[in-house]
Amino acid sequence: WIIGWDLILEYAIGNVAVAISWANYFRSFIHDAFGKDIPAWLATDFRTARKIPGLLESAPHIFGIPIVFNLLAFGIVAFLTVVLVWGIKESAEFNAVMVAIKIVVLLFFIGVAIYFVPPSGMVQNWHPFQPTGWGGTLAGAAVVFFAYIGFDAVSTVAEETKNPARDLPVGIIASLVICTIFYVVVAAVFTGLIPYNELVRRLSTEQAEPLTMALNHVAPNATWASAIVAFGSVVAHTAVLLVFQLGQPRIFFSMARDGLLPPVFAKVHPKFKTPHVTTILTGVVVGGFSAVMSIDEMVDLTNIGTLFAFVLVCVGITILRYKEPNRARPFKVPLGAWLLPMLGAISCLFLIYYLPxxxxxxxxxxxxxxxxxxxxxxxxxxxxxxxxxxxxxxxxxxxxxxxxxxxxxxxxxxxxxxxxxxxxxxxxxxxxxxxxxxxxxxxxxxxxxxxxxxxxxxxx
Incomplete structure (x- = not known):
């Protein structure tokens, strides 16, 4: 029950953050590609709007109350909910195409960034390397953890692999290593494009996604570059939204099938053969929260829930090693009796400590x-x-x-x-x-x- 309830934070609340980010990239794409501006009050939440000068004043008012509503985030969630109720299947080919788009976008960002600002110029923006010391670095690590959510989903395709005992560990570890390299390179390039003080100022007074904001900072006339990055990000975010919106109803469905939730959560549509009740419920929750919540709050809440779930998994490995020593284990965690699981649990608790x-x-x-x-x-x-x-x-x-x-x-x-x-x-x-x-x-x-x-x- 605890893991299932915790996974709702990873999938549903995490998807709220993805929907908000999708809205920001979509707004950037429309601006850079077509020169049109979607009103900011239709693409943000009230708390974020208070930080942006003039936004609340420019929004329409009803009885003196400013109307601020992230219609873009709500709209994409509503659209995907209808699609999922109608019926759609995941495929390895679809996921492969989406991953390829993400990689191409990141490589394009790195290439364009180096073209406009050579590495020698980036080095200047890396000083001081830790503006707020180790405390700021560790607090940042607790937030950046959001980028690593979803790697555990590789285990859900165990039945489709030829040799799960070998393929799953290799797939999870290899994907972690490759993505970490990408993340480090992109972060290094991004922080080299814009000075820290300028980054803090712009993020506190503007509503934009970091990658397109950094490109606009160093090359304000090269809107084609930021438009390409924004478009690729919109496509990639749509894929993430689709997969997570597809996964959350399955969690509700499984919990209802086990009797932990009412039977209505396990209902399947007679025509479309989809778990329509849980799909619609997920859409309402994700869409509603994405319309009114800030991305920072949703990322932090998702991170603390997922980190806690990982703590339980790490502790569970040690418990199972001692309670069921003869259990069949095609793959055994190295030093899994206590050392590696305990280090994993402690590191997760350490990151939780640095969350707000x-x-x-x-x-x-x-x-x-x-x-x-x-x-x-x-x-x-x-x-x-x-x-x-x-x-x-x-x-x-x-x-x-x-x-x-x-x-x-x-x-x-x-x-x-x-x-x-x-x-x-x-x-x-x-x-x-x-x-x-x-x-x-x-x-x-x-x-x-x-x-x-x-x-x-x-x-x-």
Whole structure:
């Protein structure tokens, strides 16, 4: 359950970030290729709009409230949702073409960048090499981790490979090595194109994707170059959106089939033979969030959820090595008894530490919402649980625990994440309505949790 609930962050919330990035690249492509500007208030969220001078003032107002809505991100998600309900199949050929486009775009960016700014010129922009020290570097690594999400999806094609024991490890490790080389080269070229202070200034006051922004900075008249990069990125992002929107309904479908979610999540369309309910639900969630959320928040939340899942996987390897030593293992992780898995878990926790505290709170709230669903429904309805004698109806004390978990989650999401404990009490005593309701929700949830726990212990 925890891994399945966590994967929703990787696929659905991660896809929100991809949709927002798609919107930015699409807007850049239209501007560079055709000289037309899509209104910024139709391609951004409210929090980002507040950072861009003049954007809120230029947006239409209703009753004095500026209308800011990322219609581009919402539109591409809605379009792909309709396509997936209608029915589409993944193919190795399609994925190969998309990967080829991505590689060509990155190579083109590197080539054009070196043409306009030779390596000797880039070196000047690399000083100081760590403007904010190791703390900034590690915080950046925690964010850049988003680029590595999805490599684990290689394991889903195990049944289609001739020799999974050999091909899967080679495929995963080789793809990681090759992509890391690409990422390092692109990052080196990108940071060599634009000074750090100028990069910070432009990212804080503009809404643009970094690659096209860097090309426009060094070659403002070569719009053809940034147009090609933007177009290739739009195509590549569309492929990522399609694959992730295809994958998330399968997670819902599998969880419903195992009894962890209601049967409606496992319904298949009678005509199109697609999981239309979960596909539409995924589209509504991803489209809705992509229309109003900022990309930074979504990337951080996706990263912390995926890193936590990797921690569980690493710890699970060690546990299985000791609990099931005779289990068939076509591929064994080197030093997998404890050293390599523990290093993996520690490194993931280390990166989590450098993510913003607000992301931690949101992640805790997400886990509590998942716990609420599991306790109030999945615990009793789980097919595996029923095999070991669990009741078919959720006991009252478990239901109380589930409601309590949900109330605590709502309170955590509503409370100001920047405030200390003393500041929270000061806001409550000062009559701040939002903070008072949030703290009250947490207190009531904890009370219900305590009551439910006591009831559970007495029944046992």
């Amino acid at each position: 505290p607000a992301s931690w709170w949101r992640f805790v709230a997400w886990l509590l919402i998942g716990l609420s669903v599991y306790l109030s429904y999945g615990y009793a309805k789980s097919i595996l649980g029923q095999k070991v004698g669990r009741p078919h109806v959720t006991p009252g004390w478990l239901f109380l625990l589930g409601i309590g978990s949900l109330l605590v989650a709502i309170g955590i999401l509503a409370v100001p994440h920047h405030a200390s404990l003393s500041e929270l009490f000061a806001e409550v005593s000062g009559g701040n309505g939002r903070t008072t309701l949030a703290v009250g929700s947490i207190a009531l949830g904890l009370l219900l949790g305590i009551v439910g726990s006591i009831m559970g212990m007495t029944k046992r």
